[in-house]
Amino acid sequence: MNKFDAIIIGGGPAGLAEAYALKAAGKDVAVVENYQWGGTCPNRGCDPKKMLLSGVQARDRVSQLKGKGFGEAPLVKWSELEAFKDTYTSKIPDGSRNGLISAGITAIDGSPKFVAEDQISVNDEVYQADKFVIATGQRPSRLNIDGKDNLFTSTDFMNLKSMPKKVTFIGAGYIAFELATIASSTGAEVHIVHHNDRPLKGFDKEYVDALVKQLERRGIQFHFNVDTKSITKIGNQYVLDAGDFNLVSDLVVGATGRIPNVDNLDLEKAGVEYSRRGIQTNRKLQTTNPNIYAIGDVVDKEQPKLTPVAGFDARYVADVINGKTDKDIEYPAIPTLVYGSPELAKVGVSTMEAEKNPDDYSVVDQDLTKWFTYYRTNEPIAKAKVVFNKDNQIVGATLMSNESDEVINYLTLAINKKLTHDEILNTIFAYPTPASDLQYLI
Numbered sequence: 001m002n003k004f005d006a007i008i009i010g011g012g013p014a015g016l017a018e019a020y021a022l023k024a025a026g027k028d029v030a031v032v033e034n035y036q037w038g039g040t041c042p043n044r045g046c047d048p049k050k051m052l053l054s055g056v057q058a059r060d061r062v063s064q065l066k067g068k069g070f071g072e073a074p075l076v077k078w079s080e081l082e083a084f085k086d087t088y089t090s091k092i093p094d095g096s097r098n099g100l101i102s103a104g105i106t107a108i109d110g111s112p113k114f115v116a117e118d119q120i121s122v123n124d125e126v127y128q129a130d131k132f133v134i135a136t137g138q139r140p141s142r143l144n145i146d147g148k149d150n151l152f153t154s155t156d157f158m159n160l161k162s163m164p165k166k167v168t169f170i171g172a173g174y175i176a177f178e179l180a181t182i183a184s185s186t187g188a189e190v191h192i193v194h195h196n197d198r199p200l201k202g203f204d205k206e207y208v209d210a211l212v213k214q215l216e217r218r219g220i221q222f223h224f225n226v227d228t229k230s231i232t233k234i235g236n237q238y239v240l241d242a243g244d245f246n247l248v249s250d251l252v253v254g255a256t257g258r259i260p261n262v263d264n265l266d267l268e269k270a271g272v273e274y275s276r277r278g279i280q281t282n283r284k285l286q287t288t289n290p291n292i293y294a295i296g297d298v299v300d301k302e303q304p305k306l307t308p309v310a311g312f313d314a315r316y317v318a319d320v321i322n323g324k325t326d327k328d329i330e331y332p333a334i335p336t337l338v339y340g341s342p343e344l345a346k347v348g349v350s351t352m353e354a355e356k357n358p359d360d361y362s363v364v365d366q367d368l369t370k371w372f373t374y375y376r377t378n379e380p381i382a383k384a385k386v387v388f389n390k391d392n393q394i395v396g397a398t399l400m401s402n403e404s405d406e407v408i409n410y411l412t413l414a415i416n417k418k419l420t421h422d423e424i425l426n427t428i429f430a431y432p433t434p435a436s437d438l439q440y441l442i
C-alpha cells in the first residue's frame with residue numbers, strides 16, 4: 001500500500017497551497033486531482049475572467065476620453081481576446097502538476113473514493129495517510145428547470161470561439177455582472193434575467209442600483225422578477241420562458257450560484273458529514289473525522305468563497321497539522337469585488353449593518369468623480385462609502401469606480417492593521433495615485 005503523511009484531495013488554489021505548506025514542513029505529501037490541475041481560479045475562474053476584462057478596461061479608457069484625444073472606441077474582437085486568454089490558461093494544468101513534482105510532492109490523476117477512515121482508492125490503487133485534506137471546491141449549479149441541459153456555464157462562456165449576437169445570463173450575482181460586461185464590450189446584445197429585484201444581494205443597494213443604471217447605459221438589459229421556467233432550443237436559438245415573459249437569444253448562461261463537490265468521494269465511509277452547502281467543519285477546519293480537514297470553497301462556511309480565502313485556510317490547516325497552532329481559525333476582514341467597469345467592492349462592516357446600528361457606526365458617503373484620480377480619466381462613476389466606529393476608526397467600506405480593486409486593498413490593510421487617520425497622513429505616498437487619496441477617505 002502507498003503511504004503518506006498527508007493526502008490532499010483537489011489540486012486547486014486551496015489544495016496546492018496546502019501541499020506546498022506541508023511539504024515545506026518536511027511531510028510526505030500526495031495530491032489527487034480528477035480534472036484540471038490548478039483548479040477553478042486559474043483555469044476557468046478569476047484569471048481567465050480578468051484577462052477577458054482587460055479588453056473591457058482598455059476599451060473603456062479610450063471611450064471615456066472620446067472627444068478628449070480619441071474618437072469612437074473600437075469594439076473588443078472577441079476571438080482574438082479569447083485566444084490571448086488561452087495562451088495563459090492552456091499552460092496552467094501541466095505547469096501546476098509539474099510544480100508539485102519538482103517540489104517532491106506526489107501528483108495522482110484520478111477520482112478518489114474513501115474505502116476506510118484513513119484510506120482512499122484511486123484507479124484501483126489504495127493510498128493510506130495519517131491526515132487527509134479535502135479541497136475539492138465547487139462547480140456551477142444548474143437550475144432544475146425544463147431544458148436545463150441547454151444552459152451554458154461560465155466555463156463554456158469563457159471558452160466560446162465566437163461571441164453570439166445575443167446573450168442572456170440567468171442570475172444577477174458576481175458571474176452574471178462580470179461576464180455580461182465582457183460580452184457587452186464585444187457589441188453583443190446582452191440580457192440579465194433575475195428572479196427577484198435585488199441583484200448582487202450583500203452589496204449596498206444604492207450602489208448596486210447605480211451600477212445597474214451604468215450597465216444599462218452600456219446597453220445591458222435587466223429583467224427583474226422573472227422566474228425562468230424553461231429553456232427550449234429552436235433551431236440555433238434558445239427560448240427562455242417564464243410564463244408571462246419570454247426571451248429568444250443565441251446563448252443562455254446559467255449563473256445562479258455554485259455547489260460544493262462533495263459527491264462521489266464516499267465521504268460516509270470516512271465519517272465526514274456534509275450538506276448541500278458543503279463539508280461541515282469545526283473552527284479548526286476539522287471535519288467530523290478529526291484526521292480529515294476541509295479547506296477552500298468546499299467548506300460550509302459564512303466567509304466568501306474566494307481564492308485568497310482558500311489560501312488562508314490552507315496555511316492555517318498546515319499550521320494545525322504541523323503543531324504550530326491550536327487556536328481556532330480567525331479570518332481578517334475579507335474584501336470582495338465585482339469586477340467590470342466600474343468595479344464594485346466592499347470590505348468589513350457593511351453599510352447595511354452600519355445604517356442599522358447608528359449608535360455604533362457612522363457612514364461617510366462621497367462622490368469621487370471630481371477627484372483628480374477619476375477626473376483625469378473622465379470616469380463616469382466613482383463613489384465611496386466608508387464606515388467608521390465610535391473611535392473614528394475605519395471598519396468598513398464600499399467603493400465603486402475603475403480603481404476599486406486597488407483602493408479596497410489599501411482600505412483592507414487599514415482596517416486589519418487599525419491604521420488611524422494620522423498614520424495615513426504621516427505616510428508619504430507617491431502622488432497623484434489612488435493611494436495618495438487615502439488621506440481624504442480615512
Ligand SMILES: Cc1cc2nc3c(=O)[nH]c(=O)nc-3n(C[C@H](O)[C@H](O)[C@H](O)COP(=O)(O)OP(=O)(O)OC[C@H]3O[C@@H](n4cnc5c(N)ncnc54)[C@H](O)[C@@H]3O)c2cc1C
Nearest residue numbers: 010012013014034039040041045046136137296297306307
Ligand atoms: C467564473 C469565476 C470567477 C471567479 N473570480 C474570482 C475572483 O475574481 N477572485 C476570487 O478570489 N475568486 C474568484 N472565483 C472563485 C475562485 O475560483 C475559488 O474561490 C477558488 O478557485 C477556490 O479554490 P479551491 O481550491 O477551494 O477550489 P477549486 O479551485 O474549485 O479547486 C478544486 C479542485 O478539486 C478538483 N476536484 C473536484 N472534485 C474532485 C474529486 N472528487 N477528486 C479529485 N479532485 C477533485 C477540481 O477539479 C479542482 O481542480 C471565481 C470563480 C468563478 C467560477
Ligand SMILES: NC(=O)c1ccc[n+]([C@@H]2O[C@H](COP(=O)([O-])OP(=O)(O)OC[C@H]3O[C@@H](n4cnc5c(N)ncnc54)[C@H](O)[C@@H]3O)[C@@H](O)[C@H]2O)c1
Nearest residue numbers: 171172173174175176194195255256257258305337338339
Ligand atoms: N469577483 C469575484 O470574486 C467572483 C467572481 C465570480 C465568482 N465568484 C465566486 O463564485 C461564486 C458563484 O458566483 P455566481 O455569480 O454564480 O453566484 P452568486 O451567488 O454570486 O449569484 C447567484 C445569483 O443567482 C440568483 N439566482 C438564484 N436562483 C435563481 C433563479 N432561479 N433565477 C434567477 N436568478 C437566480 C441569486 O439570487 C444570485 O443573485 C460567488 O459567490 C463567488 O464565491 C467570485
